[in-house]
Amino acid sequence: MKYDFIELKKRNSLALLDLKAKGKSIVGTFCTYSPKELIYAAGAVPISLCAYDESPINAAHAELPRNLCPLIKASYGYAVTKKCPYMNASDIIIGETTCDGKKKMYELLAKHKEVHVLELPNMTNKRSLELWIDEMRDFKDYLEKHLDVKITDEKLKETIEIFNKERDVLNKLMDLAKLDPSPISGSEMHQVLFASDFIYNKKEKIKMLCSYIEALKQKDMSKAKHKKRIIITGCPSGGVYEKVIKQIEGLGADVVAFENCTGTKNLKNNISTQGDLIENIAKRYLKIPCSVMYKNDARSDVIKNFITEYKADGVIDIVLSGCHTYAIETNKIKEASKEAGASYMSLETDYSKQDVGQIRTRLEAFLEFLD
Ligand code: BJ8
DSSP states (O other): OOOOHHHHHHHHHHHHHHHHHTTOOEEEEOSTTSOHHHHHHTTOEEEEOOOOOSTTHHHHTTTSOTTSOHHHHHHHHHHHHOOOHHHHHOSEEEEESOSHHHHHHHHHHTTTSOEEEEOOOSSOSHHHHHHHHHHHHHHHHHHHHHHTOOOOHHHHHHHHHHHHHHHHHHHHHHHHTTSSSOSSOHHHHHHHHHHHTTOOOHHHHHHHHHHHHHHHHHOOOTTOOOOOEEEEEESOOGGGIIIIIIHHHHTTOEEEEEESTTTGGGTSOOOOOSSOHHHHHHHHHHTOOOTTSTTOHHHHHHHHHHHHHTTOSEEEEEEETTOHHHHHTHHHHHHHHHHTTOEEEEEEEOSSSTTHHHHHHHHHHHHHHHO
């Protein structure tokens, strides 16, 4: 069997646009805090609109500052150029009050699309949770009204179960990299996780993932050599995959975990199907350890645990240029990494190709230092 997740992603994208033509609603999202279960339970397809290439950025410069994070500029650039089929197909776009750049971008985006912004609290205390639960209830009402559907408890429970299963399977896949040597490379893992967001047919995806995991477990690793093991953390890595992940591997090291929104931030913590489902959804999403939160200590704890669990030698913290919250957290993550016995490097970059050589030199020096 061939495990081509990129091919499955392509097939799903085409089928999705076909479904759209037949009347299926598409809801664009920009953040891991988007409660996708509610969108799915409303009979719509949630699709990620975060852009990961440089090409639409220039189109955003008339309205957004040049020194803004490339993820925001590229995503907005696609709204302006209308060159992203997912953005074009989205009936509604969901935003959250995360970083300042994204918040202001959603104001501009509302000129192009129907935008609904969820008020994400800045903290994770009891009062914040109450606000977030209210937001989830309002969001359910909003979806019901705008999509002319009823989100029943039964449908929501069924959807939560599917998403829990999907998270379980993807976590099992990521757990395989705890083996030393790992049967899956970081770039393969990244490709699967990245494609995963665009494969809306969850049953087909779960089935393919389960048999992929079995095949990886059977892989003969007896001749594989030990390599230096790296954890990637920080901003989403989709736009810097070639210049960071691929270059690390090209230099002979292994990426064993992604503590970012391409990886574990998106996949940890399941949702209970007992009691108040909306409350359970709110609780799960508020646990995401993103740097936009005041006192985001949970991220340091995750890093420390990962270093032990994945037997990591080094942590590379990706900071997209202009992302102040992740930039400020670098010292905290450096300390956490050192405490757990791993070397640390922060890497500030954007979506351009200008710093490919410079990044290679820095990676070479860092990986050499691990020896
Ligand atoms: S949960 S990481 S997807 S906010 S990199 S746009 S924070 S300036 S992407 Fe993010 Fe949600 Fe957090 Fe994840 Fe702003 Fe930083 Fe750019 Fe960012």
